[in-house]
Amino acid sequence: MAASPFLNRIRSEIRLRGYSLATEKSYISWIKRYIYFHNKRHPQEMGAAEVRAFLNHLATNREVAVNTQKSALNALAFLYNQVFKQPLGDLGFRYTKSPQRLPTVLTTDEVSSILAQLKGRDSIIFQLLYGSGLRISECLRLRVMDIDFDQCSLTVRSGKGDKDRVTILSPSLLPALRALKDSAIALQQKDNLSGVGPSLPYALGRKYPNAFRTPAWMYIFPSTSISAHPITEQSCRHHLHPSVPRKALKKATIAAEITYKKISCHTFRHSFATHLLQAGRDIRTVQELLGHSDVATTQIYTHVLGQRFAGTSSPLDRL
Template sequence: MAKSPFIESVRKELRTRQYSYRTEKTYLHWIRYFIRFNDYKHPDMMGNAEIERFLSHLAVNREVSAATQNLALCAIIFMYRHVVGREIEGLNYSYTRAPRNIPTVLDQEEVAKILAHMTGKYWLIAVLLYGCGLRLQEALSMRVKDIDFSLKSILVFRGKGRKDRYTLLPQSLVPRLQAQITYVEKRHAQDLVEGAGMTSVPSSLYRKYKGVMTDVAWQYLFPSTTLCRHPHDGYVCRHHIHATSFAKQLRKAVLKSGVKKRVTAHTFRHSFATRLLQKGTDIRTVQELLGHSDLKKTEIYTHVVGDRRAGTTSPADMLPGSKVEEAQASYV
């Protein structure tokens, strides 16, 4: 199928500005959708009316979330600003403010119950999420070189917002991490024998570090079971396992554990932050470990820490013991 010159120009602009591959796919999806929705009219022939109609369709007919609406608008604004060469002004629509949700967190016992039903690399990924406060993509993107056993730290390379940071290396995980690295070394050695051995990296790093991309230090800690072709540069490489692979294993473990909460990979990160605050860790330290640029993002976790209520006691707990026992007996 012939490629659209306009879509290819958007793709080129995204890559020139070094947007991530995931962002590229997402932006192109919404731009294509916007063009299809408006009967394939060229964006240069459209304006505020078409954009507003499209966003209203997403909100009313598709019933998408506030975050999805904002993402679609970001993609359209990028297209007009950097490809069409026109600023969108006077739009009768603004970024939707997402509701402020209190994060779901797990206590130590609940985490242990879920981990009891996970094995192998999926168990190790889950413990890294909880023990280091990582986002799932940060854990999956971890390379052998990012683990520093001597300094007891893990480098999060190009995390959200393209920022690097260091986080904790749980000492209890050292033997399991060393075993995982040994597995990676054996698989990589076999790849080299078969004429492969390249790892996947962003295009900018590929040009800069092409000579070391077959080094074991650059290999992913959780490599995919299959080789693939790099979407930008075309070389055959081994990527990391897909996020959906972990999500499926986590879902099974949660169901078996009996934990009655909605648990995702990000729940472990929420639980990491909450646990540190409960143990008295300074909130600035927690902010740094999480990689938050704004302290307000970290402060959300104070809302789930019981100690912030300054010892306030529920009126129900102040009832005379006999009244409570009497009520419990009648209920049963």
């Protein structure tokens, strides 16, 4: 089914609009699930009623999270609105209530304890997550050209929402990053002897066929193996898979005996924001460093700090 003309048509429409590979995979997956839910009927034979039934199934029977419901709706809206040119209109569907969750944040001592259990490349990755507020995908996609050693800054390209931003880089990481850069370029030069190089954005690879030989495009955290590009199918070296640092983090938290909190790679980004606010940095600066479009998203960290209750004392203290 993955190679069907129908799904290939959807892929073409997605790529025509420049959506990310992650979005492409998500949309294709949801459209497949929608088709199977309706006993393999062709989507063009269905419409708003069937979409509403599928979304209600996810909400009531599967009890999926609100963001999961939104992902499914976005995929099906794209299918009908953009591919079939048959707008769904108002579905009359209401998302399940989204409970407000506060992010898990580590103390500075907990960050230090976990980092102490990590070595080499893994240590640098998590120091970047915490020191620069990166998402794990943003960190692993860093290329040589994204590191400004003179200005101590990082450029995050095509982050969430396909936005670029510049964030801070700790000077303490410069020697290690220089060593990683030199190692990555040496690996690229070795790959080039076989006509292979780092994976490139599809359009750029076509326009500049020899760009894979340019050091600027090499990943700082390259994969240990050669693989086929997911779109062009040409052999290339992609960046390190996110499962690698996730496994390293799990071992580090156990070794640091910090098992009383639910810790993920994203926890270090949460901790970055919270600790900057604790240090007195203004919320607009933190918003810019994180790449949030709306300051309301950044304000969740003031809830973690309890700043919304500033100046309020417990009545217990007056007894």
